[in-house]
Amino acid sequence: MDTPKLAQKPTTITFIGAGNMARSLIVGLLQDQANVVLRVADPDEHQLDAIRKHWPEVTTTTDNLEAMQGADLVVLAVKPQIMRNVTENLASHAQLSRPLFVSIAAGIREEALNRWLGGNQAIVRCMPNTPALVQAGATGLYANQHVSDSQRSAAESLLRAVGITVWFDDETKLDAVTAISGSGPAYFFLVMEAMQAAAEQLGLRPEEAHLLIVQTALGAAKLALESDDLPGELRQKVTSKGGTTEAALNVLTTGGLHDLFAQALQAAASRSRELAAANS
Ligand SMILES: NC(=O)C1=CN([C@@H]2O[C@H](COP(=O)(O)OP(=O)(O)OC[C@H]3O[C@@H](n4cnc5c(N)ncnc54)[C@H](OP(=O)(O)O)[C@@H]3O)[C@@H](O)[C@H]2O)C=CC1
Numbered sequence: 001m002d003t004p005k006l007a008q009k010p011t012t013i014t015f016i017g018a019g020n021m022a023r024s025l026i027v028g029l030l031q032d033q034a035n036v037v038l039r040v041a042d043p044d045e046h047q048l049d050a051i052r053k054h055w056p057e058v059t060t061t062t063d064n065l066e067a068m069q070g071a072d073l074v075v076l077a078v079k080p081q082i083m084r085n086v087t088e089n090l091a092s093h094a095q096l097s098r099p100l101f102v103s104i105a106a107g108i109r110e111e112a113l114n115r116w117l118g119g120n121q122a123i124v125r126c127m128p129n130t131p132a133l134v135q136a137g138a139t140g141l142y143a144n145q146h147v148s149d150s151q152r153s154a155a156e157s158l159l160r161a162v163g164i165t166v167w168f169d170d171e172t173k174l175d176a177v178t179a180i181s182g183s184g185p186a187y188f189f190l191v192m193e194a195m196q197a198a199a200e201q202l203g204l205r206p207e208e209a210h211l212l213i214v215q216t217a218l219g220a221a222k223l224a225l226e227s228d229d230l231p232g233e234l235r236q237k238v239t240s241k242g243g244t245t246e247a248a249l250n251v252l253t254t255g256g257l258h259d260l261f262a263q264a265l266q267a268a269a270s271r272s273r274e275l276a277a278a279n280s
């Protein structure tokens with residue numbers, strides 16, 4: 001899929017918080033050779049050291065306000081629980097400079113962010129995922145009424161540089177997006193871990209099992225993405241009557257896999273709503 005590059009003039013993007021998700025976005029952007037100037041602020045010098053070591057072109061600081069000076073776009077990439085404190089400290093500067101804020105925090109509502117930032121702020125809420133690191137991310141986005149068309153396309157370009165994007169008019173849909181694609185990579189990694197343990201019990205060496213499992217996951221995802229068949233049809237094409245796949249799938253469905261996923265995703269979405277309620 002073609003990924004549009006960011007506009008001619010470099011866009012100055014400041015990340016507030018240099019944790020796992022911010023680093024995934026930063027590395028994905030650098031790999032895309034996007035036309036951006038990147039700055040990162042984080043109180044943890046170790047986090048900043050890791051960035052300085054690998055990506056010297058990224059400006060780093062422990063001072064959030066300094067990082068925000070002259071930024072076109074400020075990515076709020078801290079934990080939901082400290083977002084209020086962080087944004088309230090940015091508010092006086094935000095009222096003067098009026099950048100586009102892009103929050104990646106799970107749960108935290110646009111209304112709360114806008115209030116903490118002093119009001120009338122252009123805010124895009126989004127839910128990316130860590131495969132952004134390898135430009136295979138999936139992001140859901142929502143824009144408030146203060147976001148201009150050009151700011152909307154700046155947010156779109158930022159996230160499209162690291163994967164696919166889906167916009168939503170209804171902010172509450174982001175709770176479901178968080179449960180599906182935000183947390184989703186962890187579900188697939190857990191399946192890989194479970195398959196790895198089982199493969200070793202069946203006598204494969206760890207490195208043999210790892211290679212076979214990861215390539216199978218990649219192949220299944222690529223096939224599901226590129227085929228006209230739905231996953232259910234693709235599954236049937238693997239499943240010979242009376243064969244090995246059927247034996248395995250019987251165990252998984254009898255064990256309640258569908259119900260477990262329904263419960264797990266409900267738990268993630270309701271945790272997203274709880275984070276919103278606890279931090280409003
Ligand atoms: N990880 C994921 O897959 C995804 C995460 N998200 C969201 O991204 C956000 C960050 O998550 P994640 O990257 O996993 O978390 P991390 O804990 O890895 O990153 C948060 C970073 O913010 C830093 N920080 C703490 N206080 C401040 C401050 N006052 N100013 C600036 N930075 C600060 C932390 O430093 P220190 O470690 O010293 O506290 C840490 O480096 C969350 O809101 C989460 O909901 C969204 C989608 C996917």
Ligand SMILES: O=C(O)[C@@H]1CCC=N1
Nearest residue numbers: 105106178182183184
């Ligand atoms: O676990 C979390 O809360 C964050 C949001 C989605 C993925 N990680």
